[in-house]
Amino acid sequence: VLTAAGSIVVEHCRKTLYDFEQLRAVVDDIRSARSGHIQLMVIDSAALGLLPDVLSEFSADYPGVTYSVTTGQPDEIVDAVAEGAVDIGLSFSNENHPSIRSMFEKAAPIGAVMRSDHPLAERAELTIGDLENYLLVRSIDGRGHHSLLDEAIAGATASLSTKVFTDSLPIAKKTIEGGQVIGLYTKLGFRDEIDAGALRYLPVANDFLKSLSVGILISAKRSLSPMEHMLATQIGKALTRVQLDY
Structure with a gap:
């Protein structure tokens, strides 16, 4: 019969093993993601001034990934992300929407x-x-x-x-x-x-x-795939490097 301390140790080991298995599954997903398709919708300034370099760098690391990139106005991008029509949006992020989460916001005054x-x-x-x-x-x-x-x-x-x-x-x-x-x-x-x-x-x-600020918009109703998350992170890092406020 386990003592109280022993029970705590066993439970900790079980949780650690479970966390490890979850992490290994994510790593396996990343390693196996030799191909895939990511849909993006962005404001036109991002399509010209930010996204091409990001996609070029990302494609060098993950040549099997393909993309659909469309441009839209801020309300169209919010709707597309909320409805699941696209995986990642890049737009003004000031408007709250219950089905949207914002990543990597950057001040971008007009x-x-x-x-x-x-x-x-x-x-x-x-x-x-x-x-x-x-x-x-x-x-x-x-x-x-x-x-x-x-x-x-x-x-x-x-x-x-x-x-x-x-x-x-x-x-x-x-x-x-x-x-x-x-x-x-x-x-x-x-x-x-x-x-x-x-x-x-x-x-x-x-x-x-x-x-006003711009940010990466993703659905609040589903999690990004590992590949989508890596691309969103890379776009976010590119955003942090540019000076947009004065």
């Missing part, structure tokens, strides 16, 4: 993107009112054909003039580079041009725009 020779380019920060006399380009919200900016400027007295609504970042970038408009975006899709000095990013003095 600011003004313009040519470096624009009259406003030497300012340290802009207000919504500063943009009133300039034409803008901004993204389209999937539901109402407006952008996140509508929430930010709902109470503003300034009247903004948008020349181009687009869900295409390359189109937005070309119009900004042509000097026709100021863009209202995060830095994520413009980092190369900003680093090269061709474009300038200026923060906008607005609490909502400054509070």
Whole structure:
């Protein structure tokens, strides 16, 4: 008959053995994952400014894995992840959703993107009112054909003039580079041009725009597979390396 202490030792051994078997099963899953398919849906700035390098590095380590990558507006990405249509989303992560969990959040305020020779380019920060006399380009919200900016400027007295609504970042970038408009975006899709000095990013003095963050969105109803989790982690590490807030 086991003493009380002996029973504790036996139970501890059983739990340790169980944990070991669970860990070995996960390791076996990873080792056997020579192939597989991962579905991602991301905002277009991430599709241009972050994801290609991540997928290139990940594919070098796991050449048998294939991907479906689509772009969408924030509400579309949330819905796709919540409904299980995609495995991983990358989007703004400020909106709470009962079926979504967020990983690796990164501050990503929306600011003004313009040519470096624009009259406003030497300012340290802009207000919504500063943009009133300039034409803008901004993204389209999937539901109402407006952008996140509508929430930010709902109470503003300034009247903004948008020349181009687009869900295409390359189109937005070309119009900004042509000097026709100021863009209202995060830095994520413009980092190369900003680093090269061709474009300038200026923060906008607005609490909502400054509070925005991007993150990896996953379902709260199911666990990621080991391969999906490794990819999500690698995307998260890439996010932590980029400077998006000012």
